[in-house]
Amino acid sequence: MRGTYCEAEEAIGATARGAFLGLGSNQGDRAENLSAALRMIDAIEGVSVARISSVYETEPVGYADQPAFLNMVVRVRAGLSPEKLLDALKKIERDLGRTHGVRWGPRPIDLDILLIEGVRRDTSRLTIPHPRLTRRQFVLVPLAEIEPEVELPGGVSAGGLSAGVSEDVRLVGSLDELLAGANEDTRIDPEAN
Numbered sequence: 001m002r003g004t005y006c007e008a009e010e011a012i013g014a015t016a017r018g019a020f021l022g023l024g025s026n027q028g029d030r031a032e033n034l035s036a037a038l039r040m041i042d043a044i045e046g047v048s049v050a051r052i053s054s055v056y057e058t059e060p061v062g063y064a065d066q067p068a069f070l071n072m073v074v075r076v077r078a079g080l081s082p083e084k085l086l087d088a089l090k091k092i093e094r095d096l097g098r099t100h101g102v103r104w105g106p107r108p109i110d111l112d113i114l115l116i117e118g119v120r121r122d123t124s125r126l127t128i129p130h131p132r133l134t135r136r137q138f139v140l141v142p143l144a145e146i147e148p149e150v151e152l153p154g155g156v157s158a159g160g161l162s163a164g165v166s167e168d169v170r171l172v173g174s175l176d177e178l179l180a181g182a183n184e185d186t187r188i189d190p191e192a193n
């Protein structure tokens with residue numbers, strides 16, 4: 001798969017493409033939000049979830065005065081245009097209770113398109129590969145876990161840029177373990193902040 005994600009764009013036909021999506025939650029029941037989003041992503045027509053990373057707890061970036069996030073990355077097959085995929089992801093964000101307030105502030109769910117095989121976009125609505133992909137360890141660590149060889153902008157691999165788990169990006173475990181309550185309680189009180 002190395003090399004395919006950042007090459008020049010080919011015509012988008014009916015063929016499904018590999019893509020990576022980033023998920024994050026820092027409001028309400030974070031594990032349940034991730035789980036609901038995963039189910040809803042898999043239910044998008046033309047999209048199927050192929051691989052999911054572990055869940056990582058990460059310190060907020062950009063706007064620090066807010067609860068920690070749970071983050072994960074999923075690989076999907078997507079047989080729809082990048083714009084339609086973005087529309088579907090934004091609908092899921094709304095359906096899971098996201099309202100747009102502070103930029104990079106608390107949210108029940110944040111969904112980002114990180115990479116789509118053979119696709120580049122640079123419009124006011126959509127930038128692919130995601131512009132902050134190579135600078136965000138909360139994305140690089142889970143991405144490197146499921147696809148270390150995947151090539152990122154600049155010709156570097158996810159595994160090469162990932163700093164691994166750290167104080168700021170802590171491995172929590174699998175989403176199933178979290179949902180079964182095998183780990184810490186992941187509920188964040190929305191009033192607490």
Ligand code: AMP
Nearest residue numbers: 110111112113114125126127128129130
């Ligand atoms: P966010 O606050 O992270 O949900 O992102 C805000 C806006 O970023 C969205 O409304 C999108 O139009 C835009 N955007 C640009 N590129 C992307 C991308 N690769 N994935 C998701 N959103 C994107």
